[in-house]
Amino acid sequence: MKLDKTRAENLPLVREALGFGQVGSAARHPVWFMRQAGRYLPEYMAIRSRMEFVDLCRSPKDAAEVTLQPLRRFDLDAAIIFSDILVPCMALGQTLTFGKGHGPQLAPAMRSREDFRALKRPDVAAELGYVGDAISLTKSQLAPGKALIGFAGAPFTVATYMIEGGSSKEFTATKAMIFRDPALFADFMKLLRDVTVDYLLMQVRAGADALMLFDTWAGNLTPDDYARHVWPVTADLMATVRESTGVPVTYFSGQGSDRILELGRGAKSDPATRKAFDVLSVDWRVRIPHAARLVKEAALDVALQGNLDPQVLIGPEQLVRERVRSIMEEVHAARSAGLIHGHIFNVGHGLLPHTPPEALSWAIDEVRKQSAQGASNP
């Protein structure tokens, strides 16, 4: 897939705006927040009061509106398209519902070879075209200099929902498949990889400037199971999209984002790992200095993203500013020591519905202040 000339020429600007390996040249330290469009914003709730969540994902006009809401309120450097990592499961033939008081539910659960055969092999552009339309619409309304991020769930994380039939604590059905029928699990991961490649390419075609892959539950596996059953297909997915589009890719593995770096350290010569991503998004359980050290040891040419505990935003202004300052100082030190190239300020996991919107203003203001004072982009 080739980007048209204008977009190809704009790529370095996007990389710079998002702080990917452009130390010193970026005008400012990029900042955005995972789930920055969502339930903590009254203007989002106003739209949700008249439509269901899934319908909102499917309505390009409303999804674009919701995507842009936080950029009207806050001084953010990027928008991330409003959608859900489980949207592709519908194209694969499952029904997606969000019940009150419990999380997403997918039916029928994908548990057997028979279930696997029954899944649709979707024409992504046709079935998920509404996501592309939402991206195009958002892009046309987005101020110049702001990046638009497309995203997908990573195959493992999406697989857990499809196999369990929803959220899970113990991932019993998923692990039962990995341990009892690894060939079926591998085939399923391969299908999800293929669908996700198509899905992300479509998003870039529609106008996404950068991509992010969410592997929220990857941290629940043993490092060996992750290395064997998850990482190779995930790395291949990202490398394929990166090589095909030139668009920067961010990988987020929740609940211990240093695992992937431990893996990287053990696999310095693994070309797939080296080509897989531009940015590693780290959760708050990992210290930035620790992640930066591992990035260096693995000789990975990546930037870091993160990693404010989103719950810090329920604290008083002084605490919010202290915690932001502390992350900015850690980033500054890691950059000065040559451990990492770039950094994108973000939370270590999605914003929560009870987040007070003003807390984001304090955090962003503190990022700008620290950035101006040279705590970043030294």
Place this chain on the structure above:
Amino acid sequence: MKLDKTRAENLPLVREALGFGQVGSAARHPVWFMRQAGRYLPEYMAIRSRMEFVDLCRSPKDAAEVTLQPLRRFDLDAAIIFSDILVPCMALGQTLTFGKGHGPQLAPAMRSREDFRALKRPDVAAELGYVGDAISLTKSQLAPGKALIGFAGAPFTVATYMIEGGSSKEFTATKAMIFRDPALFADFMKLLRDVTVDYLLMQVRAGADALMLFDTWAGNLTPDDYARHVWPVTADLMATVRESTGVPVTYFSGQGSDRILELGRGAKSDPATRKAFDVLSVDWRVRIPHAARLVKEAALDVALQGNLDPQVLIGPEQLVRERVRSIMEEVHAARSAGLIHGHIFNVGHGLLPHTPPEALSWAIDEVRKQSAQGASNP
């Protein structure tokens, strides 16, 4: 607190039987399983069919019976007293119930200074005497050479349940307290520390040969919050009990057990950390070689416990044996390299209700086989 002469003389035997730093002299590689007494055993379900969970915890005769059940079925080296980490919350004045389909519920939730003042300051020996009685009764029926382990929830993990009023995913109320009223949180942790010290001393007095502290949710905090608000009081608790009784103490911090080791590495000279525990129980997210390396770097004189993913036990026999063998080989290598002294084979988290009992037999058999072949205790 002084142990009587016989028990004091027996301590080295317990240490040896449990593999705490007695490389080469232990007759065999110790093995037990977290939650080895519980719902996966039909004989446990038979007792539960006639009484509620909380009543079972409160009945010394039944608790002792349930504690001993897995030792009749399996070749285990230790029993762990059947109880629940939330039992002390009742002595503190909360009502504990286990509803169908959801986890434990504690009422009223402990959210304010007023709630804190309203908590009882319990006479632990009087209010939780039934746990001591269950330990004495179990001890009198336990075969010689088998260790009896007492336990408690760590202050942070117990605090989360008491503050949230039950289980939690995001720990919003807990973090709100830490971030908005750290003085109240510190006072609460101090109260839980004091109650837990009394509770564990009582368990040793009643006959517990070793102790374990479960900090299941500690991994949800940022490393800095853990280091500031949780570890000092937790380390002090364990050091106090250890020094007072001489009984070995195991610390389990779930969801990334290497965090405590990262901390240890940064605090080599911290005397509280050095005196806090004898064994670190690691979950399955951490590789044994990684944990062993961190133990060495922190110059901690501890053994490791763990770390089979309990879900592996739903796999076929060959897989169970492979995974056990792999852990035993890692332990062997770490011991040969002088990184760790001892090791206790265990799961990385409690056994799950759907575990097939025969899988434990395979795992134990493989531990014995590997141990005999010199994969351990070289």
